[in-house]
Amino acid sequence: MNKTNNLLKKLVASNILYTRYMSILSLSDLPLFLIDTNGDILFEFIPSPDFCTYICQENKDCICHDYKCRLNSSGENKFVCHYGLENVLYPITLQDETVGYICGVQSYLEGNEYQKCLIEIQSLKNIKGLELEFIAKSVLSLKTVESNKIKIHEQMCVHIASNISLDLYESISHTDPDAVRLCIEKEILEKKIIDLESKNMDLVVNPHFLFNTLNCIARIAYFEHSQTEELIYCLSDLLRYNLKQNNQLHTIGSEIDNIKKYLYIQKVRFKTRLVYECNIPENINAYRIPNMVIQPIVENAVIHGITPKRDGGKISIYAEEYKNEIIISIIDNGNGFPKDVLQDIQQSENKLGLGFGNTDKRLKRYYGEQYGLKIVKSDYSGSTITITIPTQPIAGLLL
Numbered sequence: 211m212n213k214t215n216n217l218l219k220k221l222v223a224s225n226i227l228y229t230r231y232m233s234i235l236s237l238s239d240l241p242l243f244l245i246d247t248n249g250d251i252l253f254e255f256i257p258s259p260d261f262c263t264y265i266c267q268e269n270k271d272c273i274c275h276d277y278k279c280r281l282n283s284s285g286e287n288k289f290v291c292h293y294g295l296e297n298v299l300y301p302i303t304l305q306d307e308t309v310g311y312i313c314g315v316q317s318y319l320e321g322n323e324y325q326k327c328l329i330e331i332q333s334l335k336n337i338k339g340l341e342l343e344f345i346a347k348s349v350l351s352l353k354t355v356e357s358n359k360i361k362i363h364e365q366m367c368v369h370i371a372s373n374i375s376l377d378l379y380e381s382i383s384h385t386d387p388d389a390v391r392l393c394i395e396k397e398i399l400e401k402k403i404i405d406l407e408s409k410n411m412d413l414v415v416n417p418h419f420l421f422n423t424l425n426c427i428a429r430i431a432y433f434e435h436s437q438t439e440e441l442i443y444c445l446s447d448l449l450r451y452n453l454k455q456n457n458q459l460h461t462i463g464s465e466i467d468n469i470k471k472y473l474y475i476q477k478v479r480f481k482t483r484l485v486y487e488c489n490i491p492e493n494i495n496a497y498r499i500p501n502m503v504i505q506p507i508v509e510n511a512v513i514h515g516i517t518p519k520r521d522g523g524k525i526s527i528y529a530e531e532y533k534n535e536i537i538i539s540i541i542d543n544g545n546g547f548p549k550d551v552l553q554d555i556q557q558s559e560n561k562l563g564l565g566f567g568n569t570d571k572r573l574k575r576y577y578g579e580q581y582g583l584k585i586v587k588s589d590y591s592g593s594t595i596t597i598t599i600p601t602q603p604i605a606g607l608l609l
Contacts, residue, residue, distance in 0.1 A: 483522025515544020
């Protein structure tokens with residue numbers, strides 16, 4: 211055990227851990243740290259809150275009792291401490307032996323933050339000998355987070371623990387460490403970053419769209435009360451769907467229903483300047499597709515295709531089944547992309563922030579390189595963009 215602990219400490223001493231994982235650490239601000247099997251804190255990627263460091267732990271270099279009692283056990287990888295904080299710990303293994311852990315979260319799950327009020331601050335002052343004001347501020351500064359953010363953080367912990375295990379294996383094996391690490395780590399890291407980025411992308415709602423919609427609701431509420439309720443319900447449903455994280459694949463039917471709500475809101479805003487139609491055969495509605503891959507294309511058609519035209523235009527969404535493939539077409543009669551913008555979209559990987567590159571990568575990741583997004587046409591007569599997916603599930607598809 212001493213030998214493997216020394217290997218872990220040697221890795222920490224090399225000062226490469228934070229640099230190596232900096233790209234994915236930016237996706238979360240929850241605590242994340244590395245400990246050995248004795249519970250000693252070897253490295254903090256993202257520091258623990260003061261409440262955990264100075265009040266729960268016996269000393270700032272060693273984890274609290276709630277963590278210690280779970281070391282070297284085959285229990286759950288996550289737990290709730292006696293103060294109600296969510297925690298995770300994932301083992302770092304070397305030749306089937308646990309040599310350390312990646313730990314973190316140390317935050318309240320949304321809805322459980324009331325447990326802050328149950329912490330007896332005066333008792334902690336008497337036990338720890340700390341200032342009452344410091345303890346109170348430490349309790350108040352404990353974070354409250356949504357469950358989807360904790361899931362993303364858990365994936366980061368699993369990824370880092372797996373890669374540190376690979377590093378330790380390289381250090382005792384006779385294989386070329388650079389070849390092994392650069393090959394395996396690059397593959398794992400790229401997949402994990404894409405997955406985390408796509409989850410974060412799902413949470414994004416265009417702020418200008420929200421601002422304009424709320425202004426539109428306010429105007430309608432002033433002049434005519436009859437339409438306000440339906441508009442608010444559509445916006446509420448749209449936002450709720452935007453925040454869904456429970457399933458990476460949704461039915462095409464649910465995606466189209468969401469898009470219809472989006473277009474209805476825009477129709478109220480633009481009135482006769484926007485016309486739209488959706489024609490999806492009933493048998494296609496049940497097929498599944500990654501969520502929020504059609505809506506950004508429709509939004510782009512509204513903003514960049516229809517809005518600039520003085521008389522507005524029309525957006526049509528069609529779907530057809532052809533040779534074991536489903537082709538979804540988003541067609542507008544707007545102005546199309548400028549030539550330089552179209553060239554950049556086709557040659558770059560989503561550098562312009564239009565969402566096309568990310569959408570195409572998500573589709574290819576689920577279904578294979580032969581599927582994805584394609585700009586069929588874009589000129590002054592409008593744009594046609596297609597999404598192609600298979601009619602049958604692909605082996606190994608992540609559900």
